[in-house]
Amino acid sequence: MNDNNKTGATLVVGGGIGGIQAALDLADSGFKVYLLEKGPSIGGVMAQLDKTFPTNDCSMCILAPKLVSVARHPNITIITDGEIEQLAGEAGDFVVTVRKGPRYVDEEKCTGCGLCMQNCPVHQKGYGESPPEDLHLTPLEVEQIEAILQEYRDKKGALMPVLQALNNTYNYFPGELLKYMARELKIPLSLIYNVATFYKAFSLKKRGKHVIRVCQGTACHVRGAKRVLEEFERVLGIEAGNNTDDLFFTLETVNCVGACALAPVIMIGSEYFGHMTPRKVDAVIDKYYKEGKVHAS
């Protein structure tokens, strides 16, 4: 590579594990490498295997780091969806003509998020377009969601703020409302689902009147937060992430509430309870049940 008179470029044909390894070895010894692959992506058969013979090693564990280094190597250019059309010249001085298939996607800009695949209407039509669904919403619900949507119609990046506002009103996402939202904002329901299930603060399941959040931060963990959580689970008879039958409590864990000096700490609604121990759990729950009864009567 240092000698400017020779390019020293090499072409590796086939982007399977063999081609990838060859490309890496060549590139590491200083050659410019073109890695040519017929298919739309490199990786070959090995990427489809679970285990490799004869060692029974996990195939992806071997392959994945190599895939990444090939993609990142400054000396390697990957040409996918390409085939050799013509080979001319002689050893040491070849000229290769490659025909590259169209991708219809700007590879420079694509982040590989996969959303285009999920939301392609042609793909969806393959199963027949479903007729518009009848949504069963009460006038109050329509009023509430309209109040939220009003501000965001035809705006860029509306999804998150709308979901957040919806979450503030309902504490969870009623399915019918999401469908209504999809129709009104012209956002595919699959995409809403994709975002709504990604974040911890959102839930598709109804939540109880009081949400108990047991902090599982590191500071709380070393001071015994696990035991506190287990005691809550035992006393309420539910596992974290569920509601009590009377929908009075929802038990959740949270990664850190940022009150580490009080560890182990829990939150019920917006109230903090610091220095928790398994022994205090009963008293805290009782307090809420008693207050709940007072309000009810």
Place this chain on the structure above:
Amino acid sequence: MQANSVQDDTRNKPTMMKEKMYCISICGGTGCHAYKCEKVSEAFVEEIKRRKAEADIEVKTTGCHGFCERGPIVVVYPDHIFYQRVKPEDAPAVVDSILNGKKVIERLLYVDPNTQERVITVDDVSFYKKQRRLILGNNGKVDPTKIEDYLGVEGYKALKSVLLSKTPKEVVDQIKKSGLRGRGGAGFLTGQKWEICRRAGGTTKYVVCNADEGDPGAYMDRSVLEGNPHSVLEGMTIGAYAIGAHEGIVYVRTEYPLAIKNLGIAIEQAKQAHFLGRDILGSGFDFSVRICQGAGAFVCGEETALIASIEGERSPEPRIRPPYPAESGLWGKPTNINNVETWASVPLIVNKGAEWYAAIGTEKSKGTKIFSLVGKVNNTGLVEVPMGITLREIIYDIGGGIPNNKEFKAVQTGGPSGGCVPANLLDLPVDYESLTEAGSMMGSGGMVVMDEDTCMVDVAKYFLAFLKDESCGKCTSCREGLEQMYDIVERITKGNGKEDDIVLLQNLGRVVQAASMCGFGQTAANPVLSTIRYFHDEYKAHIEEKRCPALVCKDLISYTIDPELCGGCTVCAKACPCGAIIGEPKKVHKIDQKKCIKCGICITSCPPKFKAVKIASPMIR
């Protein structure tokens, strides 16, 4: 009575007081909130009203004072008298002491655990002595909901000087010269980042403040945003001027409602006072800031994921870099992302000069860093120290050592991306390079102290559980690798570990490091690899002897009652939630191992005079 040590002038200047003679500053941080500080505050206001002393005494609810362990904290200025664990019923006595000749209320003073002496002023509290509170210092002096308070501590002075007398290039050069590095974790040079963004083409650029403080065990960003939001806004405005951006976004975790509230108030006030908006201070420079809320996803702290989350059009998965956000970020425009603490450092550097800032710290790590010192340590809270201070100084001198005379075992730094630093490295200087070399990292500044009762394998399991849960799932190595590593560590803690599990973990860890795209995956193996590196014996004890030396892993321990010590008081039998303790009054009790769920309630309920409940490992079958 005078405050005696004058380390930094920001620390001792009672700028908060105007015409009034005394000021009672009550900590309103989240820690003190949990201790019901608002009741304390009300009691003071009430008492002062009752005694008609409003003209002499001012009550201020401020941001976090840092010493959360002893909250609610009350400081009386101008004498800097430090009261701790103050209750509403203490208010009359304190007010009385102020009005009638300065007698200090002895019982509310802090008692130094090492010398057993009562300490009167803030500066004499061992927790504060070695700190250098450049950023946090003003937290205890300003009411975060009042812009006048911030102006009183030289607030927006830096912005004025920048807008009226400096070119953007000069600002970037100054930050570069100060050696400030990103406080979010990776430690990239802030000035250099600004430079790249400043040079990037296009007229639309963005500055973003990353306040998605997801590291469990770290809460300094929360404290700065809650206690001094204007300092962050000022830093962002200066940064925006330097790189040529006109729109700023603060991305805050939804778990921090008070921070969101206070920041919102601050933005409104700054707009009113022409520190934000169009034609700021008549300089012709426009800049606006808005808040964007997260929704509880750890990976959103990664900058490309954070951008995706702000755009809000898909699930926020990181993307491959380059292009870096400084060239192509939010909506494809050049975007400069810095963390809260970094932004808050900017006005300080502008005010005091790059040389002054660069003189603090070590050769490569400049300035101060805030750590949240938590876990098994006497003085938990937020500490701000110059870079290069040793771990021993932080944990023993500031933190006051380990509670109950237990032995120090390790300190976990850098959150889930960091590692555990063992006792023999206590004299390690705290800076970016040293920590990375020790297999950990600076991270956002969480410092979780662990004592002999902490099981390192359990800690590794804890972090893996966190990480596998938070992995966005885009890279196979991270998604599947962490899941597999968790399974292996879990079986070790259950006593089913195999001989070559440690090697397998190390190999898997390296694959996850090498084959993941973003910083999350690349560092995700650190907690496991560092605990294996320093606590190999503990892993071996779990695997070979089926024993948990720290007596933590449930499947490897049994609770027993020592017949020699048991006084037959029946307290434990009554407390046991599953009726596993058999025994009559005045007779030795016994635990039925078949019924025991190992909740540990018996050990905490056994009266100290007996201390009869013991833990045995390996398990009694």
